[in-house]
Amino acid sequence: MNRLIVSAEGITRAYHNGVVALDNINLQIEKGEFLVILGPTGSGKTTLLNIIGGMDRPTTGKVFVDGTELSRVRNLSQFRAEKVGFVFQLHNLIPTLNAAENIQLPMCALKMASRKRKRRALELLEMVGLKNRVSHTPPMLSGGERQRVAIARALANNPCLVIGDEPTGTLDPETGREIIALMQDLNRTVGTTLVVTTHDPGVASKADRIVRLERGSISNYN
Amino acid sequence: MWREELLFTLIWRNIRARRTRSLFTIIGIGVSIAIIVAVMTLASDFKKEWCGSIIQTKADLIAVQRGLTGISGSSIDESLIGKIESKYDDVEHATGFLLASLSLSDIQALNIVGVRPEDSDLYIDENQIIEGRFIQREGEIVLGKAAYNISGVEVGEDVRFQMDRKLKLVGIYETGNTYIDNYAIAPLVDVQEMTNRQGKVTMIALYLKPGTKAKGVIYAIEDYRPDLKVMPTPEVMEEAIPLGMEQVDAFTWGLSVIAIAMGVIGTANTMSLSVSERTREIGILMAIGWSRLKILSLILGESLLLSVAGFGIGSLLGIGAVYGITSHPIVSGYIGPSLDTGVFLIALAIALLLGLLGGAYPAYRATRFSPVEALRYE
Ligand SMILES: Nc1ncnc2c1ncn2[C@@H]1O[C@H](COP(=O)(O)OP(=O)(O)OP(=O)(O)O)[C@@H](O)[C@H]1O
Ligand SMILES: [Mg+2]
Numbered sequence: 200m201n202r203l204i205v206s207a208e209g210i211t212r213a214y215h216n217g218v219v220a221l222d223n224i225n226l227q228i229e230k231g232e233f234l235v236i237l238g239p240t241g242s243g244k245t246t247l248l249n250i251i252g253g254m255d256r257p258t259t260g261k262v263f264v265d266g267t268e269l270s271r272v273r274n275l276s277q278f279r280a281e282k283v284g285f286v287f288q289l290h291n292l293i294p295t296l297n298a299a300e301n302i303q304l305p306m307c308a309l310k311m312a313s314r315k316r317k318r319r320a321l322e323l324l325e326m327v328g329l330k331n332r333v334s335h336t337p338p339m340l341s342g343g344e345r346q347r348v349a350i351a352r353a354l355a356n357n358p359c360l361v362i363g364d365e366p367t368g369t370l371d372p373e374t375g376r377e378i379i380a381l382m383q384d385l386n387r388t389v390g391t392t393l394v395v396t397t398h399d400p401g402v403a404s405k406a407d408r409i410v411r412l413e414r415g416s417i418s419n420y421n
Numbered sequence: 422m423w424r425e426e427l428l429f430t431l432i433w434r435n436i437r438a439r440r441t442r443s444l445f446t447i448i449g450i451g452v453s454i455a456i457i458v459a460v461m462t463l464a465s466d467f468k469k470e471w472c473g474s475i476i477q478t479k480a481d482l483i484a485v486q487r488g489l490t491g492i493s494g495s496s497i498d499e500s501l502i503g504k505i506e507s508k509y510d511d512v513e514h515a516t517g518f519l520l521a522s523l524s525l526s527d528i529q530a531l532n533i534v535g536v537r538p539e540d541s542d543l544y545i546d547e548n549q550i551i552e553g554r555f556i557q558r559e560g561e562i563v564l565g566k567a568a569y570n571i572s573g574v575e576v577g578e579d580v581r582f583q584m585d586r587k588l589k590l591v592g593i594y595e596t597g598n599t600y601i602d603n604y605a606i607a608p609l610v611d612v613q614e615m616t617n618r619q620g621k622v623t624m625i626a627l628y629l630k631p632g633t634k635a636k637g638v639i640y641a642i643e644d645y646r647p648d649l650k651v652m653p654t655p656e657v658m659e660e661a662i663p664l665g666m667e668q669v670d671a672f673t674w675g676l677s678v679i680a681i682a683m684g685v686i687g688t689a690n691t692m693s694l695s696v697s698e699r700t701r702e703i704g705i706l707m708a709i710g711w712s713r714l715k716i717l718s719l720i721l722g723e724s725l726l727l728s729v730a731g732f733g734i735g736s737l738l739g740i741g742a743v744y745g746i747t748s749h750p751i752v753s754g755y756i757g758p759s760l761d762t763g764v765f766l767i768a769l770a771i772a773l774l775l776g777l778l779g780g781a782y783p784a785y786r787a788t789r790f791s792p793v794e795a796l797r798y799e
Binding site: 249252254255274276277278279280281284285287290291292293294295296300303304305307308309313316352356 | 437712
């Protein structure tokens with residue numbers, strides 16, 4: 200059947216101040232793929248991820264995620280909770296909640312029962328190697344550990360797509376590599392489709408495929 | 422079942438994480454609630470005590486002058502008492518009371534009820550006399566316990582009024598009704614003389630024969646004397662509430678509205694700060710799929726929790742204030758600290774309203790965030 204998880208057709212995103220952040224983007228992402236979007240700052244990487252992830256709507260063009268055209272989706276927050284996991288660059292976690300509680304937040308959006316949520320959170324923490332950090336709050340965790348928790352949270356509802364906007368951006372190179380290795384590992388074992396933006400060629404080298412973005416356009420496929 | 426537990430956890434942690442601000446907000450709401458609890462309790466006590474003072478006459482019906490607000494201005498010919506008593510078979514007994522307020526000195530006033538000495542047992546029971554005896558003839562006076570406490574006069578001495586008038590203190594009574602215990606009782610004739618109202622009474626108290634229907638007597642007397650208004654005693658409480666009572670009500674509500682406004686502004690301020698500080702957090706929650714309804718519940722939940730805590734503190738503060746105020750000698754004669762659950766229910770409702778109103782706009786604003794914008798916010 201359909202092996203495509205994401206299909207973006209002629210995406211343009213213009214802001215009110217006249218900035219065209221994305222200009223006629225066509226992009227297909229296959230199920231299970233680990234795609235890296237590489238590009239200089241201001242090239243439109245975040246804008247593209249936001250549109251693919253159902254957080255922002257394109258000015259023109261269509262986006263299909265897992266067969267659904269996003270402009271037809273009434274309840275985008277429900278859609279995000281079910282289909283997409285997010286890992287951001289910084290301040291991903293709610294500082295007053297501990298690791299396990301942060302991981303439960305997306306499950307909470309799908310009204311999962313408390314006991315089931317807790318069990319799943321522990322499972323995910325074990326998966327990302329933080330079994331012994333269950334009740335640590337973000338201020339007690341290192342930068343790499345926080346990103347691990349964010350990754351676990353992104354996987355909470357078994358999404359078909361995990362999006363990472365410079366997930367290694369603030370980490371030292373060594374930790375950054377570990378995080379990417381973890382994501383790659385999860386991508387292989389769980390089979391989640393992974394789309395990650397980065398400035399870091401080292402990160403990009405791990406990808407199945409690299410897309411280069413420049414001033415809102417895709418400059419080359421790899 | 423308990424699916425929203427994480428939402429409550431988040432609300433609670435946020436309150437705890439901003440401990441000082443939360444505490445000040447709770448205290449602010451608490452002060453508002455305390456004002457409301459105290460003022461309402463004092464006002465309702467005042468009313469209750471005042472109404473009780475009329476019930477004390479044990480009369481079945483009370484006649485006052487028609488067309489007046491309150492009863493203090495009422496003036497009826499004393500001669501009517503005898504006429505009514507002899508004219509209506511159903512009336513077993515009738516007597517008159519004259520209410521007056523006299524200056525003892527420049528700063529002290531004394532409320533006096535003038536009664537016929539032979540009818541004194543209709544007002545004060547024998548066993549309510551705690552010292553001395555009741556008035557028996559002209560020139561005597563008895564004081565309520567509270568009035569006695571501030572009078573500085575002992576039994577056997579004279580209570581001196583202005584213009585060289587004096588009455589001999591022969592006894593002290595205590596009824597438990599703080600309003601009456603702040604009164605004095607003196608012979609009708611003396612009170613009439615001191616107030617220049619010879620031959621007049623404020624009200625006529627009617628005692629009916631057992632089994633008599635009050636309605637018939639009311640119609641008959643009001644027909645005979647259209648200038649009189651005759652009411653069953655309990656109704657006098659409502660009808661004859663003096664002008665001051667309405668002002669007490671207006672004052673109560675005025676103060677409550679100010680207190681509510683203060684509380685709403687304080688809560689709205691805290692919640693607005695809380696929302697703008699957590700812009701990114703709210704953006705993350707939205708990104709990972711929390712609905713706008715959930716975000717709304719998060720903010721409103723916090724303001725409601727703060728206001729319920731404020732209600733708790735405010736109730737304690739309010740009770741403290743009521744006890745503090747009523748223990749002061751100047752007011753202790755008029756109001757005793759009696760707490761009414763109704764007041765606390767109203768205060769709880771007001772606290773919840775405060776939380777809702779104060780949280781409404783910040784919560785609404787939070788739901789209008791675009792997750793993209795909120796996540797760009799640093
Ligand atoms: N709300 C907005 N209004 C106007 N212009 C915007 C807005 N958001 C983004 N832009 C512009 O759109 C362009 C693309 O921004 P975007 O954040 O997608 O870039 P990026 O590739 O993610 O950059 P970086 O690597 O620095 O994160 C930039 O020129 C930016 O200034
Ligand atoms: Mg970016």
